[in-house]
Amino acid sequence: MQALLIVAHGSRRASSNDEVRALAERLRGKLGGEYPMVEAAFLELAEPLIPEGIVRCAEQGAERVTVVPYFLAAGRHVVEDIPAEIAKAKAQLPQLEVRLAQHIGASSMVDALISDAARCVADGVD
């Protein structure tokens, strides 16, 4: 079984972390066959942290975990910190396959996302 682990930075605002958890829950039904398991984890400031999130996926039966950095820019967190946290989990579970996907800011869909967000003031949503 494959798991998708959405990794966000983590915030001191609980509501911000809850947004990420809600996103994982929402995607659980949407990605269907490819990723029957979708979980959230955090680099810091919120639980579960990345190694714990990966271990939890394995405990629930995942044989492969794809980590998607929920980050817009390829800053230090994406380039250094997340790989280092993944390495900690792999040291605990060497038989588990853990793959690092590109950070979501690298998707060509970001342009459309910005247009969409900008529209949400024009319509008086904000």
Next chain:
Amino acid sequence: MQALLIVAHGSRRASSNDEVRALAERLRGKLGGEYPMVEAAFLELAEPLIPEGIVRCAEQGAERVTVVPYFLAAGRHVVEDIPAEIAKAKAQLPQLEVRLAQHIGASSMVDALISDAARCVADGVD
């Protein structure tokens, strides 16, 4: 004339800030009539900072600036810090209309973005 100002956090990695500037440049041609001016600014660690970015738009002829927070979560930066920086610019240019759009993480397109990013390991891109 309307301007779209993409506001990112800013990083110590120059390449990360350059990604945001390249995004603004790329969008300049795409949003056409609605936003003939698309610029980037940063909350911290990179130039221009938000007040300077807003003032620059006005100096280039913008009568209205729509600020899109290039943030995924509604953390402290989105809820408190960006509005405070916008207020600094408005104090300098009270006649300029500055509107705050929703942060891009609030767009319903985020789900599709995550699926797209996850695919970029399956295809061996990463």
